[in-house]
Amino acid sequence: MRDDSVIIKTLGLKKYYKGESIKALDDVNLEIKRGEVVVIIGPSGSGKSTYLRSLNLLELPTDGAIIFNGVDVADKNVDINIHRQKMGMVFQHFNLFPHKTVLGNMTLAPMKLLKKTKEEATEKAMTLLKRVGLEDRADSYPSQLSGGQKQRIAIVRALCMEPDVMLFDEPTSALDPEMVGEVLELMKQLADEGMTMVVVTHEMGFAREVADRVIFMCDGKIAEEGTPEEIFSNPKNPRTKQFLDSIL
Amino acid sequence: MKEFFQDFKDEFILNFVDGNMWKWLVDGLKNTLIITLFSLIIGVAIGIVVASIRSTFDKNREVYKRRGGWFYYVQWCLNALAQVYLTVIRGTPVVVQLLIAYFIIFASSRNGVAIAVFAFGLNSGAYVAEIFRGGIMSIDNGQFEAGRSLGFNYFQTMIYIVIPQVIKAVLPTLCNEFIVLIKETSVAGYVGIMDLTKAGELIRGRTFSAFMPLIAVALIYLVVVVVLTELVKILERRLRVNER
Ligand SMILES: Nc1ncnc2c1ncn2[C@@H]1O[C@H](COP(=O)(O)OP(=O)(O)OP(=O)(O)O)[C@@H](O)[C@H]1O
Ligand SMILES: [Mg+2]
Numbered sequence: 001m002r003d004d005s006v007i008i009k010t011l012g013l014k015k016y017y018k019g020e021s022i023k024a025l026d027d028v029n030l031e032i033k034r035g036e037v038v039v040i041i042g043p044s045g046s047g048k049s050t051y052l053r054s055l056n057l058l059e060l061p062t063d064g065a066i067i068f069n070g071v072d073v074a075d076k077n078v079d080i081n082i083h084r085q086k087m088g089m090v091f092q093h094f095n096l097f098p099h100k101t102v103l104g105n106m107t108l109a110p111m112k113l114l115k116k117t118k119e120e121a122t123e124k125a126m127t128l129l130k131r132v133g134l135e136d137r138a139d140s141y142p143s144q145l146s147g148g149q150k151q152r153i154a155i156v157r158a159l160c161m162e163p164d165v166m167l168f169d170e171p172t173s174a175l176d177p178e179m180v181g182e183v184l185e186l187m188k189q190l191a192d193e194g195m196t197m198v199v200v201t202h203e204m205g206f207a208r209e210v211a212d213r214v215i216f217m218c219d220g221k222i223a224e225e226g227t228p229e230e231i232f233s234n235p236k237n238p239r240t241k242q243f244l245d246s247i248l
Numbered sequence: 249m250k251e252f253f254q255d256f257k258d259e260f261i262l263n264f265v266d267g268n269m270w271k272w273l274v275d276g277l278k279n280t281l282i283i284t285l286f287s288l289i290i291g292v293a294i295g296i297v298v299a300s301i302r303s304t305f306d307k308n309r310e311v312y313k314r315r316g317g318w319f320y321y322v323q324w325c326l327n328a329l330a331q332v333y334l335t336v337i338r339g340t341p342v343v344v345q346l347l348i349a350y351f352i353i354f355a356s357s358r359n360g361v362a363i364a365v366f367a368f369g370l371n372s373g374a375y376v377a378e379i380f381r382g383g384i385m386s387i388d389n390g391q392f393e394a395g396r397s398l399g400f401n402y403f404q405t406m407i408y409i410v411i412p413q414v415i416k417a418v419l420p421t422l423c424n425e426f427i428v429l430i431k432e433t434s435v436a437g438y439v440g441i442m443d444l445t446k447a448g449e450l451i452r453g454r455t456f457s458a459f460m461p462l463i464a465v466a467l468i469y470l471v472v473v474v475v476l477t478e479l480v481k482i483l484e485r486r487l488r489v490n491e492r
Contacts, residue, residue, distance in 0.1 A: 060314060081399050082399070096394075097391065099412050108408060
């Protein structure tokens with residue numbers, strides 16, 4: 001049975017290191033619906049990054065299934081490269097390509113993978129750049145940009161592939177405080193437009209305001225999940241309470 | 249004083265002008281540069297292949313192992329071969345390798361320059377491989393991940409994203425390898441090739457005067473090396489400017 005309203009579903013997802021001595025993911029089951037914004041929170045080492053990176057197989061799961069658009073991408077016979085095109089990813093450290101201009105960063109994958117012409121790719125990129133107010137930086141190199149600008153470029157670079165879902169791993173953690181806002185604002189806009197988003201972040205304000213659902217992870221497991229209201233105002237699991245007390 | 253200059257002049261004429269022996273030095277330098285250039289070209293070709301094999305295996309070990317099957321074993325064998333090559337080449341003196349190439353592998357051929365290019369190329373391949381591997385390793389893993397997350401496969405990621413950055417990073421080191429190689433090829437005379445060093449030796453053997461030919465040879469090496477070193481510095485500066 002295929003449910004089209006579900007875009008990603010993980011079943012019994014496990015990731016072990018060093019035999020079974022480190023269980024970074026320990027049986028994670030989660031369903032993410034189209035258009036949903038899921039924010040994952042939790043203490044350091046709880047498996048948030050591992051989970052996010054497993055979704056597009058940057059980490060290979062030890063066991064379990066990852067159903068994306070109806071296909072188990074964890075199956076070793078599936079060509080993951082096709083599916084990754086539909087999952088945009090934004091990293092803590094931006095990972096822009098330093099040898100390419102902003103425009104070059106944004107048009108590379110659409111031209112090589114989607115076989116767009118240079119004109120088509122450039123047009124799409126410029127539209128997105130205008131949207132984030134960085135069209136005058138099209139010919140700049142990444143090293144000439146501020147952190148906030150880099151991260152916004154990284155986001156629109158991913159958007160150039162017209163993904164079905166966007167994955168964010170602590171997108172504002174490497175930024176100076178005064179630049180956090182501009183990145184969160186762009187992410188909020190994306191959410192408002194209906195983009196499906198999975199966001200690992202320590203920005204509780206963002207989670208409260210933008211998330212449809214908040215997942216609290218602990219020791220490689222989902223310890224609690226619910227609406228922001230439920231998690232932040234009325235946590236049931238003592239571990240959640242303890243975590244929220246420690247950071248707020 | 250006058251005598252000194254007269255002596256100098258006589259010596260000069262004896263060693264370089266008589267019998268047009270200066271031409272030997274020119275021919276020798278030409279051979280030295282030809283051997284060096286073609287050796288480096290072969291070395292870079294071998295080096296890129298070997299470095300790619302090694303880092304592909306290192307980076308994809310987990311994926312291939314999981315997929316299983318013959319592809320993993322092919323990778324494993326290639327990697328093992330590369331390891332043996334690197335160990336043998338870097339563990340033995342280049343002169344010995346040259347002698348083996350000349351007297352054993354190509355015993356029936358007397359094309360010294362070609363054999364020298366083979367030997368020095370094979371030798372420099374091992375060092376260039378490590379230069380490239382270092383270059384690949386120096387690229388932040390986030391670059392691989394960004395490429396892969398956009399949907400590029402491993403080889404596309406290497407070609408469009410990693411290798412261009414590696415080349416930029418290792419270009420000055422490669423040029424330095426060329427400079428090192430110029431000096432290393434001075435042992436080519438061991439198998440009767442007339443490179444620059446050997447040319448000086450031949451003149452010395454003819455005139456029984458050591459000072460002039462050997463100092464001339466040393467000066468020529470020095471000039472070539474210094475000029476090239478300066479060019480590499482300019483290149484390095486330009487590469488840095490492009491980074492902006
Ligand atoms: N390559 C690895 N080898 C061994 N253990 C690893 C490896 N990668 C992650 N781990 C372990 O897996 C666990 C989960 O790590 P993960 O990075 O997913 O945590 P996180 O929730 O993202 O933490 P943070 O908030 O610090 O980013 C940790 O205990 C970590 O030490
Ligand atoms: Mg993390």
